[in-house]
Amino acid sequence: MKDNTKKEEPGLQEISFAVFGAKNSGKTTMLAAYYGSQQTDAFCREHGYYFSADSTTDGNELLAKFHRLEDGIFPPSSPDLHEYVFSFFVDGLAEPSFRVRWMDYPGGWWEREPRDMAEKADRDAALHRLLNCHACIFLIDGEKYLSEGMTYVRTSLDQFRNEGRKIQQAFSELNESSDWPQNWIIGLSKADLLSPKITAEDISKDILKGASDSISGLSKILNDESLGHKVLLLASVKTKRNKIVDPFNHIGFNVLAPAVLLANIQQVRDRMPEGKGMDVAKRVTFGVRKIFSFIDKLDDFLPKKYQVISILLDALQIDDILDKQTEYFRKRQEKAVRKKQILEAGIEALKAQLASEEARRVYHQPFKSHSQVDE
Ligand SMILES: Nc1nc2c(ncn2[C@@H]2O[C@H](COP(=O)(O)OP(=O)(O)OP(=O)(O)O)[C@@H](O)[C@H]2O)c(=O)[nH]1
Numbered sequence: 171m172k173d174n175t176k177k178e179e180p181g182l183q184e185i186s187f188a189v190f191g192a193k194n195s196g197k198t199t200m201l202a203a204y205y206g207s208q209q210t211d212a213f214c215r216e217h218g219y220y221f222s223a224d225s226t227t228d229g230n231e232l233l234a235k236f237h238r239l240e241d242g243i244f245p246p247s248s249p250d251l252h253e254y255v256f257s258f259f260v261d262g263l264a265e266p267s268f269r270v271r272w273m274d275y276p277g278g279w280w281e282r283e284p285r286d287m288a289e290k291a292d293r294d295a296a297l298h299r300l301l302n303c304h305a306c307i308f309l310i311d312g313e314k315y316l317s318e319g320m321t322y323v324r325t326s327l328d329q330f331r332n333e334g335r336k337i338q339q340a341f342s343e344l345n346e347s348s349d350w351p352q353n354w355i356i357g358l359s360k361a362d363l364l365s366p367k368i369t370a371e372d373i374s375k376d377i378l379k380g381a382s383d384s385i386s387g388l389s390k391i392l393n394d395e396s397l398g399h400k401v402l403l404l405a406s407v408k409t410k411r412n413k414i415v416d417p418f419n420h421i422g423f424n425v426l427a428p429a430v431l432l433a434n435i436q437q438v439r440d441r442m443p444e445g446k447g448m449d450v451a452k453r454v455t456f457g458v459r460k461i462f463s464f465i466d467k468l469d470d471f472l473p474k475k476y477q478v479i480s481i482l483l484d485a486l487q488i489d490d491i492l493d494k495q496t497e498y499f500r501k502r503q504e505k506a507v508r509k510k511q512i513l514e515a516g517i518e519a520l521k522a523q524l525a526s527e528e529a530r531r532v533y534h535q536p537f538k539s540h541s542q543v544d545e
């Protein structure tokens with residue numbers, strides 16, 4: 171594995187992120203399209219932020235892949251794991267606000283034994299990286315979901331469970347505990363092939379019903395009881411009869427960052443010792459303010475690595491599509507603020523972002539039933 175990471179600058183925050191999925195499920199195309207489509211001036215003007223690859227070689231390689239998508243050519247199957255490091259700049263600021271580490275690995279890896287000792291060493295190093303991620307997406311191939319249905323979904327989940335077991339085994343051989351990341355989102359790739367009427371909630375219900383045994387088997391391995399409840403529809407390009415007709419027409423890309431952040435902040439809340447959030451909240455005096463302004467206060471007590479949340483919320487600016495559902499979470503957010511439930515208030519604010527009409531079709535998470543704001 172190439173080590174292209176720069177020496178850490180003090181204070182620079184990081185979010186690490188891994189996309190899992192079988193061979194051919196669309197991982198590399200997603201990375202190239204996500205990066206490539208953000209490299210235009212128009213994107214930066216509209217969204218107020220941009221990503222830049224720390225390594226020029228990586229940036230050029232991803233851009234080349236994206237330009238090939240513009241020419242209608244998909245990337246080749248990935249030969250090895252590569253870790254890409256991006257810096258996130260808010261427009262107008264010279265210094266990056268934080269870094270994103272995105273790991274892209276060959277889906278075929280855990281389907282076969284390592285070729286030699288060097289590949290085995292690469293895999294071990296990669297496992298460490300992958301299991302230290304803040305959030306993970308497990309991709310289910312949308313094309314196969316459509317053509318083979320639940321049989322494919324079950325097989326895919328079972329295969330991943332078996333891979334997970336092997337990974338745990340490898341860790342115990344190394345005398346290390348495998349503490350899987352607990353933020354798992356199921357991503358349905360190639361969602362451009364779905365009827366536009368189909369929502370992420372439909373897919374979640376379908377999977378929970380049609381693959382319940384496989385879901386519960388995998389959720390035990392991953393130690394995530396909510397596996398299957400968080401679903402994101404994703405498409406890197408728009409295709410027609412297997413040909414790329416629009417490399418800028420994505421599904422789910424706007425929702426990716428807030429969904430990952432929400433999962434993270436919920437995890438922080440869940441792991442926080444009882445009452446800690448309240449203690450800190452007492453130090454903060456609130457009025458009911460504009461939707462995200464108080465989120466800055468979260469920085470006072472969130473662990474350092476999560477302090478990017480306020481920056482990203484400011485920069486994403488996708489809160490302009492308000493509808494009833496969004497209003498619902500705003501009210502809950504205000505209620506949480508009044509009750510000094512500061513972390514809950516932050517969570518409700520993120521939910522408000524994800525609850526817009528547009529976001530709701532592509533991202534599903536059972537917000538209401540899992541919410542912890544006191545009624
Ligand atoms: N319709 C559609 N097809 C896609 C999309 N993304 C990828 N594909 C198809 O899926 C194939 C595999 O995509 P990759 O991105 O290489 O998949 P991968 O998961 O990186 O595969 P490995 O590197 O082998 O693990 C492509 O060659 C396309 O045929 C998409 O957004 N929509």
Ligand SMILES: [Mg+2]
Nearest residue numbers: 197198247248
């Ligand atoms: Mg690949």
